Amino acid sequence: MLKTVLSNTECAECRFCCSFRRQSLWETPLFDGESVNRLPALYPDAHFKPRGDVFTIDIDDCYMTDDPEEEALCPFNKNGCVLNGEDKPFDCSIWPLRVMRYKGRLAICLTPTCPVISSKPVAVMQKLADSETGDRIITYAKNHPWMIKEYKNGFPVLREFE
Ligand code: SF4
Ligand code: SF4
Structure with a gap:
């Protein structure tokens, strides 16, 4: 999120942009190869899959029902995003x-x-x-x-x- 216009307090109860319906999977964050090699050792429940030249989170198996409105949470959200600095996907930093x-x-x-x-x-x-x-x-x-x-x-x- 853009911290110049959004506060941690405003986002704390929401998490909307860190969870994804199946139809919103085009919005999942993108990671380069270096991040994909490094992050799973720190966050074992994070899985990735290729998307074009880079990678995105693989949360396909996180849906519990067939409900198209069901949301699956990004594995990096643990009561807030655990990624900071260069680890944070650029897409997420400008949301x-x-x-x-x-x-x-x-x-x-x-x-x-x-x-x-x-x-x-x-x-x-x-x-x-x-x-x-x-x-x-x-x-x-x-x-x-x-x-x-x-x-x-x-x-x-x-x-x-x-
Ligand atoms: S959608 Fe994301 S940026 Fe917007 S309030 Fe919710 S958590 Fe914050
Ligand atoms: S990487 Fe962080 S900010 Fe981006 S969707 Fe996942 S938890 Fe949210």
Whole structure:
């Protein structure tokens, strides 16, 4: 989460963005090979599977029912995310912002499902996307293109880039 606009207190009771319905598995965090080699020794219940050029958590076996609304929790959430610093997936550190491919261009988009951010004026996130934070996000995306997602309907586009 973006700590400039979200507090630990606000997120403590939520965990929404750390748990995934089957239809939301496209949103699971991405890890590079170095992390995948190192993290299981520290967190044995974390399993990974390939996604494109990188890896994501494998929580396919964590669902207990056939209910499509069932949520499976990320193995790195133990009453809050245990990953910090460089271990934290970039996608997680910028949530609820996302870099998406929108009409052939890169765009910073806003995930519409964070309840706290949804309760704030859109201008708060627009200001963030227009700031150096937005510049940093798009630079990272250009250097790590595997984190760019295809555009999803309903995600407000805050800023577009060439
Ligand atoms: S969805 Fe929003 S409020 Fe909930 S844990 Fe994630 S960042 Fe925090
Ligand atoms: S890595 Fe951390 S922040 Fe990201 S989904 Fe898992 S628990 Fe949440």
